Amino acid sequence: xxxxxxxxxxxxxxxxxxxxxxxxxxxxxxxxxxxxxxxxxxxxxxxxxxxxxxxxxxxxxxxxxxxxxxxxxxxxxxxxxxxxxxxxxxxxxxxxxxxxxxxxxxxxxxxxxxxxxxxxxxxxxxxxxxxxxxxxxxxxxxxxxxxxxxxxxxxxxxxxxxxxxxxxxxxxxxxxxxxxxxxxxxxxxxxxxxxxxxxxxxxxxxxxxxxxxxxxxxxxxxxxxxxxxxxxxxx
Amino acid sequence: xxxxxxxxxxxxxxxxxxxxxxxxxxxxxxxxxxxxxxxxxxxxxxxxxxxxxxxxxxxxxxxxxxxxxxxxxxxxxxxxxxxxxxxxxxxxxxxxxxxxxxxxxxxxxxxxxxxxxxxxxxxxxxxxxxxxxxxxxxxxxxxxxxxxxxxxxxxxxxxxxxxxxxxxxxxxxxxxxxxxxxxxxxxxxxxxxxxxxxxxxxxxxxxxxxxxxxxxxxxxxxxxxxxxxxxxxxx
Numbered sequence: 022x023x024x025x026x027x028x029x030x031x032x033x034x035x036x037x038x039x040x041x042x043x044x045x046x047x048x049x050x051x052x053x054x055x056x057x058x059x060x061x062x063x064x065x066x067x068x069x070x071x072x073x074x075x076x077x078x079x080x081x082x083x084x085x086x087x088x089x090x091x092x093x094x095x096x097x098x099x100x101x102x103x104x105x106x107x108x109x110x111x112x113x114x115x116x117x118x119x120x121x122x123x124x125x126x127x128x129x130x131x132x133x134x135x136x137x138x139x140x141x142x143x144x145x146x147x148x149x150x151x152x153x154x155x156x157x158x159x160x161x162x163x164x165x166x167x168x169x170x171x172x173x174x175x176x177x178x179x180x181x182x183x184x185x186x187x188x189x190x191x192x193x194x195x196x197x198x199x200x201x202x203x204x205x206x207x208x209x210x211x212x213x214x215x216x217x218x219x220x221x222x223x224x225x226x227x228x229x230x231x232x233x234x235x236x237x238x239x240x241x242x243x244x245x246x247x248x249x250x251x252x253x254x255x256x
Numbered sequence: 257x258x259x260x261x262x263x264x265x266x267x268x269x270x271x272x273x274x275x276x277x278x279x280x281x282x283x284x285x286x287x288x289x290x291x292x293x294x295x296x297x298x299x300x301x302x303x304x305x306x307x308x309x310x311x312x313x314x315x316x317x318x319x320x321x322x323x324x325x326x327x328x329x330x331x332x333x334x335x336x337x338x339x340x341x342x343x344x345x346x347x348x349x350x351x352x353x354x355x356x357x358x359x360x361x362x363x364x365x366x367x368x369x370x371x372x373x374x375x376x377x378x379x380x381x382x383x384x385x386x387x388x389x390x391x392x393x394x395x396x397x398x399x400x401x402x403x404x405x406x407x408x409x410x411x412x413x414x415x416x417x418x419x420x421x422x423x424x425x426x427x428x429x430x431x432x433x434x435x436x437x438x439x440x441x442x443x444x445x446x447x448x449x450x451x452x453x454x455x456x457x458x459x460x461x462x463x464x465x466x467x468x469x470x471x472x473x474x475x476x477x478x479x480x481x482x483x484x485x486x487x488x489x490x491x
Contacts, residue, residue: 092335092336093335094331094332094333094335094336095330095331095332096329096330096331096373097329097330098329098376100327100328100329101327101329101373101376101377101380102380103376103379103380123418123421127418128376129375129376129377129379129380129417129418130372130373130375130376130379130413130416130417131376132416133372133375133376133412133413133416134369134372134373134376137365137368137369137372138331138336138365138369140364140365140368141333141336141338141363141364141365141366141368141369142336142364144338144364144365145336145337145338145364164415164416164417164418164420164421165415165416165417167415169415170412170415170416173408173411173412173415173416174412174416176408176411176412177368177405177408177409177411177412178365178368180399180400180402180404180405180408181365181367181368181399181400181405181408181409182364182365182399182400183358183362183364183399185399186358186399
């Protein structure tokens with residue numbers, strides 16, 4: 022009997038790993054998982070991102086969520102670069118979000134790397150549920166936010182691990198994947214989330230104020246506008 | 257037309273990423289790839305391994321191979337632990353290699369993490385071939401050394417990346433996967449590899465001498481004995 026089924030039979034919360042960036046999406050995904058009965062173990066990755074201030078937001082969000090554990094790991098991707106978030110490439114501003122192509126803020130293999138690290142920690146903790154706040158609707162077209170990528174990673178995870186060989190089944194939960202940004206925010210409001218703790222901007226203006234014009238700021242602003250609530254960060 | 261096909265049509269060497277640990281297997285896998293016409297970009301990961309001395313061997317091996325680039329990345333897995341290579345757990349010695357189960361030297365999700373990092377760098381370089389020296393014959397039963405894991409990762413890689421979306425196809429090459437350790441060593445001899453540069457021991461005795469009794473030392477010794485050549489490390 023797997024640890025998960027033992028926990029279920031005892032009505033104990035089921036442990037899950039949640040990738041927590043400090044942004045609005047991962048906070049909401051984590052809160053949805055918590056509301057669904059998972060006990061949260063938050064994982065935040067410092068990868069040399071331009072907006073590393075989001076790691077401080079992740080700490081505040083983890084505290085607000087009351088996670089069991091908050092683990093930070095560092096894998097500095099700046100030596101390989103290839104993205105405006107990790108190399109000396111300008112972040113695009115006022116971009117046409119409907120334009121074809123994947124913007125320079127795409128970080129090669131980022132979610133594969135993040136999910137791999139989450140998988141390693143999950144196996145050590147005996148957790149078989151991984152939560153990630155990817156979204157394939159109001160997003161920048163990143164390939165590693167799509168359901169087909171998530172399904173492929175899940176299949177890989179079950180073959181990659183001792184736990185998988187021994188019969189456990191890892192599940193990658195993507196509660197936001199088909200939601201609009203407005204619906205994500207509305208769900209967060211229902212869950213009484215404090216979005217003033219979050220950070221979304223890719224290219225913050227010192228001392229950490231959102232630029233207002235990168236994809237991430239634009240998607241956030243549009244989401245709050247469509248949800249009909251003010252963004253507490255902009256108060 | 258992909259960069260790879262352009263290179264092929266020009267008879268240029270095709271760039272590949274090779275995961276280079278400093279051990280005997282990854283050195284041989286890299287040399288086989290080089291002999292097959294690939295231009296090598298070596299990636300070595302410091303993950304907080306007990307036998308971090310292997311990273312120095314990786315530098316020597318990269319030099320001997322004449323790689324185009326040698327990139328080292330750090331992702332310290334000690335905070336998540338769960339392995340005798342990354343946590344305060346004793347490495348098993350004089351273990352029965354035929355015994356059931358996966359030993360404590362298994363590092364959760366290690367090859368998934370390593371291949372993800374290789375994938376990120378590959379995409380940045382415009383390389384679509386990744387070489388890894390996994391072996392599913394003379395090995396410790398690690399799940400992420402099996403062909404089914406490699407196939408699943410390859411499928412994930414093609415869905416994870418911008419290059420994949422744009423039509424490139426990543427290939428993960430495992431030239432050693434069905435070879436015995438003796439055959440790997442014989443192939444290395446044909447390729448005139450200098451195995452004195454390598455490091456295999458999981459639990460080296462200061463100042464870096466192989467213990468002789470961990471799985472890795474035992475498999476190496478058996479391989480050299482069956483190949484009928486002396487191990488230059490033990491001269």
